[in-house]
Amino acid sequence: MEMLEKIRKAYTEYVLENGKQPTSVFQFAKKLKIAEADFYNHYTSFDAIEADIWLAFFTDAKTTVEADETYQGYSVREKLLAFYYTWIELLKAQRSFVVYSFGRLKDQSKGKGIRSLTPKVPILNPFKDEFFDYARDLLAEGRESKEVEPRPFVTDRYPDALWGQTLYLLDFWIRDVSKNFEKTDSAIEKSVNTAFDLIGRSPLDTLFDFAKFMYQNK
Structure with missing residues (x-):
């Protein structure tokens, strides 16, 4: 080590x-x-070092939040919020490197947007793989707590959506020039709340259940 x-x-x-x-x-x-x-x-290779650094940012944040006893009692929404806040705090300590590396990765993606960074830029793949495992665990917990609504053909895409959100927040933080990165804190809160409003139960799900009930009992 x-x-x-x-x-x-x-x-x-x-x-x-x-x-x-x-x-x-x-x-x-x-x-x-x-x-x-x-x-x-x-x-x-040197790219392997960089991939390991990105992975370490994630694992350190995950280890930190999971070591907090209060984290275990959080809702799934609160757990993801806690992870993002902790992750960004850890990134701040090496902001210069993050700005350099992420800028280089974006250049390699040839202007196709942050969602194109993986798998075309494999440096982020170890981080992505571990994040997907974390996201799947959270989503499974959310289904048990009824915070996440399972939907045919859509549920399997939820981890991809959370990964896209992660890249968005990273890009937002790098471009953030507000005092103490206050806008990033707002972006985290708003994006996570929006995500769980979308993947949680909505009036449309209630309407679908009612329509299904009517069809089965006509």
Whole structure:
């Protein structure tokens, strides 16, 4: 773990000082005073380091909220809010790197929008995979608590919608110039509340149930 942190820290410092990735693993390892083989024992490329950093942002936020006893008593909506607030707080500590990396990833997506970042930009895929597992667990809990309404052909797309929301909030925070990123806090609250208003039970679901009842008992 110590070597992993050493490599990640050196990589982060390099890209922030130079505005680009190192040109050679050999030179990077030499400057770090480790053997090139030691680098490859942990990472296959510089992109692999960056992917690991993005994944760490997520896992650290998830571990932090789940360690809070009050979190366990939250509704699913409140749990997702707590995760996003914690995640953004952790990102603030490395904002310069996040701005650099996310900007680079957006450039690679060739202006096709933030939703195109994965899978065309695989650096975010480990983060995405873990987030999907987290989202599926939350949604399953939400179905049990009746906060999430299962709908044919739509329910399976809920994790994709939450992932899109995550990328939107990340992009919003990077562009946010408000004091203490207050607008990002509002964006988190409004986007999560809107999402759960949409995936929760609505008057249309009640109407559908009534129509189904009428059809079955005509």
